[in-house]
Amino acid sequence: MNNFVFRNPTKLIFGKGTIARLAEEIPAGCKLMVTFGGGSVKKNGVYDQVTAALKGRDYIEFWGIEPNPKIETLRKAVEQCRRWGVDYLLAVGGGSVLDGTKLIAAAVKYNGDAWDLVRNNALIGEILPFGDVMTLPATASEMNRNAVISSIETKEKFGMKVDYPRFSILDPQTTFSLPKYQRAAGMADTFIHVMEQYMTVAGESPLMDRWSEGILQTLVEIAPSVLENENDYDSMANYMLCATTGLNGFIAMGVTEDWSTHQIGHELTAINGLTHGHTLAIVFPGLLKVLRDQKMAKILQYGERVWGIHDGTPEERAARTIDATENFFRSLGLQTRLHEVGIGEDIILEIERRFNERGVAFGEGRNVNGTIARRILEAVK
Ligand code: NZQ
Ligand code: ZN
DSSP states (O other): OOOOOOOOOOOEESTTGGGHHHHHSSSSTTTTEEOOOOOOOOOEEEEEEEEHHHOOOOEEEOOHHHHHOHHHHHHHHHHHHHHOOEEEEEEEEEHHHHHHHHOOOHHHOOSSOOOHHHHHHGGGOOOOEEEEEOOOOOGGGGGGGEEEEETTTTTTEEEEOOOSSSSEEGGGGTTTOOOOHHHHHHHEEEEEEEEHHHHHHHTSSSHHHHHHHHHHHHHHHHHHHHHHTTOOHHHHHHHHHHHHSSSSSSSSSSSOOOOOHHHHHHHHHHHHOOOHHHHHHHHHHHEEEEEEETTHOOOOHHHHHHHHHSSHHHHHHHHHHHHHHHHHHHHHTTOSSSSGGGGHHHHHHHHHHHHHHHTTBBBTTOBBBBHHHHHHTTTTT
């Protein structure tokens, strides 16, 4: 097991009716900005619950943080925070609203342009405190310090480290209104978060392995219900908890991580606009094919424990395990090949070019460079 430091200060408030507790969590007397996306919260009653909970408080609203939050939008929010003297932020929505709000929190007191902070996290100084009401289980942004920010101008998308939410309110009932595609993409995102921390080196921690496999097995078990039973509280509650624990540090203790599927997926979204979780469902089976030998021991363990694949040569078992993984994503209703989502060779070559230009190499072996990224994408053309 590798050395590690674990700290996660977010207070998680989980369950039915918990939005009503908002006012207890936000200090009295602060100047609050509440941030939203495109309006889903007005249709599903979340906005009404938030405004009822904040009755009598001093706050302004900022609307329009879009999926894959754009720096161009966030700059406007930063301006408004400065103008109104905002000193506390509340994000209400999915991972994009919360990620965008993290960037706003870091940029309000920064003297230069907010994009500088995305490109160089070391420039982050004072960060405004923030909390959230999370309405989409996927990113675990509600319990980690990551934000992923995009630029319309440069067609780029980068992850960054900001800070943890002070608190996160998760009422699974808020997810009943999620369209099927967002449920599918969110489950794929959660699945791959676990994989990024699990599908690396065998034998580092049997405990972390079992926790990871527990999340994967739970996702496989509940997926049909999450997709078909729109208002099933227990399925959505378990899905939400899978998402949160999938990327809040619990399964990363002492183990080697990968993250190259995410790096390639971010490029697909930046260039083509494809939804985050969907990019991962396409890239990951390709990554397993190209890096099969490097990851063989873990692929076999995963195949055995999650899919019950015991028989055959290691090569046969690995092939069946990779097929089972791709079939799982297809069972969610997601296409798993690039041509099915209109992505061709030009984008593959552009991603190779970008990785080469940046001189990057990702993954536990630090070997997923431009050439390997191209091979991974070509494996799932
Ligand atoms: O904007 P509104 O109208 O609210 O609609 C949203 C949006 O259109 C809608 N939605 C959210 N909750 C809903 C709902 N619709 C109906 N009912 C609800 N309860 O869903 C759409 C997608 O929302 P978005 O926030 O973009 O989705 P998600 O939570 O999957 O976030 C994706 C972003 O998070 C980043 C991704 O790269 C992407 O930019 N990630 C953040 C991570 C982190 N902070 O740790 C890790 C992830 O790997 C990921 O990269
Ligand atoms: Zn993700």
